[in-house]
Amino acid sequence: MQLDLTGKRAVVPASSSGLGYAIAMELARHGARVAISSRDEGRIAAAAASIIEATGAEVSHRVCDVRDDAALETWIDAAATAWGGLDIVVHNSGGPPAGSFADFSLDDWEGAYRLLLESAIRVAGASRPHLGPGSALVFMTSMSVRRPGGNLILSSVFRAGVAALAKSLAAEWAPDVRVNHVIPGRIATERVAELDAYAANQRGIATDEMAAEMAATIPMGRYGDPEEYARAVSFLASDAASYLTGATLQIDGGALVETY
Numbered sequence: 001m002q003l004d005l006t007g008k009r010a011v012v013p014a015s016s017s018g019l020g021y022a023i024a025m026e027l028a029r030h031g032a033r034v035a036i037s038s039r040d041e042g043r044i045a046a047a048a049a050s051i052i053e054a055t056g057a058e059v060s061h062r063v064c065d066v067r068d069d070a071a072l073e074t075w076i077d078a079a080a081t082a083w084g085g086l087d088i089v090v091h092n093s094g095g096p097p098a099g100s101f102a103d104f105s106l107d108d109w110e111g112a113y114r115l116l117l118e119s120a121i122r123v124a125g126a127s128r129p130h131l132g133p134g135s136a137l138v139f140m141t142s143m144s145v146r147r148p149g150g151n152l153i154l155s156s157v158f159r160a161g162v163a164a165l166a167k168s169l170a171a172e173w174a175p176d177v178r179v180n181h182v183i184p185g186r187i188a189t190e191r192v193a194e195l196d197a198y199a200a201n202q203r204g205i206a207t208d209e210m211a212a213e214m215a216a217t218i219p220m221g222r223y224g225d226p227e228e229y230a231r232a233v234s235f236l237a238s239d240a241a242s243y244l245t246g247a248t249l250q251i252d253g254g255a256l257v258e259t260y
Contacts, residue, residue, distance in 0.1 A: 020092040035060045044063060117159075184251055
């Protein structure tokens with residue numbers, strides 16, 4: 001199935017690398033105009049140039065930290081004003097530190113809340129006035145929503161809130177705006193490499209050994225490619241998914257197949 005996103009107007013925060021970058025690239029590849037952002041001017045400018053070179057799409061970029069409420073809203077408003085509205089919004093952010101309850105202070109909890117849940121609320125709130133009939137909002141979380149643990153307590157708690165937000169908005173914003181939620185599994189990104197290194201250090205083994213053990217628990221037998229993940233997100237954002245809202249899609253190679 002060939003997706004046609006020609007003329008669609010999309011925003012993807014935290015998109016200088018990893019899953020955000022892969023999604024922005026895939027949307028642009030199918031014809032969308034894409035606004036991207038990150039905290040680092042050099043990295044987001046390089047990401048924009050790379051997407052333009054690969055796709056020829058219209059891509060704008062801006063420095064924006066998703067924890068900065070004013071900057072986030074200003075960026076989304078600017079993109080929507082430039083294009084006369086928005087059709088696709090993907091909520092993305094970095095991940096909080098790994099660790100157990102005893103490892104974190106109240107300030108750490110506040111920081112994780114701002115990074116994960118508050119940024120999702122802000123993206124939704126800033127985008128809603130610019131989203132018309134047929135538009136789509138996609139939230140990204142992690143496997144910790146379905147299977148808490150693994151020294152990811154900050155992620156588990158606040159990403160569960162993002163999942164609940166997605167379900168709630170799907171009901172509230174229908175039929176105009178479709179809202180769906182995507183769970184990435186072990187996708188080969190810098191973030192997952194960091195988590196593997198943390199887990200390997202905790203156990204006193206090599207990172208490669210840790211990654212091999214994790215891959216062995218996945219029915220597909222490997223980590224996913226960012227492009228594979230991005231293709232699924234692009235489908236949810238497209239008109240091909242016009243009757244799909246309130247759904248949770250696991251892109252995990254079967255890692256959560258026994259989780260109910």
